[in-house]
Amino acid sequence: MPDDNDKILTRTDYRRVIAWPERIVREAPFLEWATRDAPHRSLLDVGCGSGEHTRHFAEAGWTAVGVDVSDRMMEEAVSLSGPAESGGSARFELRDGRDARDLAEAPFGAALCLGNAFAFLETEDDVRSLLHGVADGLAPGAPFLMQMLNYERICSSGQRALPVNVRPLPEDEGDGEILFLRIMTPRPDGNVDFYPITLTLRPGEEPEVDVRSVKSFVHHGWRLPFLRNAYAEAGFDDLQAFGGMAETEFVEQESADLVILARRKG
Incomplete structure (x- = not known):
């Protein structure tokens, strides 16, 4: 996950360029299934970003x-903190996921890492340490759902x-549109x-x-064979790979995403 604020969009643009309500509605059935x-x-x-998935679970x-x-992301996410009518709640903390076990709520019953955050982990040791940290913060049998782009296909x-x-x-x-390009x-x-690029379009x-904004950085394209081993070493089993945020088979040369669902051993 990036810790350099120059590598990400401003928090305002990040929330504006993603159609969050539509995305949450689209992903909700799979999220419910994965954590059932x-x-x-x-x-x-x-790697909660601006906090929309966290708030969804609170609701x-x-x-x-x-x-x-x-x-920057945390400043935006805290606007979604607080209790929900459902009885749930959301809170946000500036913290590395490797330190999950130190959170007051640990051990957690489930975990997410969505939005391609794994692509910002630069080395194999970074991946392993994050997986170990998340595992240490989970209860036995807890599901962990991760989503990233399928870099083998790309x-x-x-x-x-x-x-x-x-x-x-x-x-x-005023009138106009924001265009979000990802080269x-x-x-x-x-x-x-x-290269994520955001443009303002005002015809006339x-x-x-x-x-x-224009940014430039490296996405680290972790592949499924390495991740399978890293998950097992960190204490996860029952690993399933999907091709997106739905119960679709992962096909290495076709799937847009690599989504992994695994469980903390217990």
């Missing part, structure tokens, strides 16, 4: 805790971009140079197109 057998309804959201009656190493196909996100400008910025250059080492105005 949790030993208890407390959840850790690792569903869970005691949900989101952690992230980005202070690199083998030479894919250069993800679909463009287009969202309306907020009212305080990629696959590298020989199996990683990907990643001057300028019609304006650059809001």
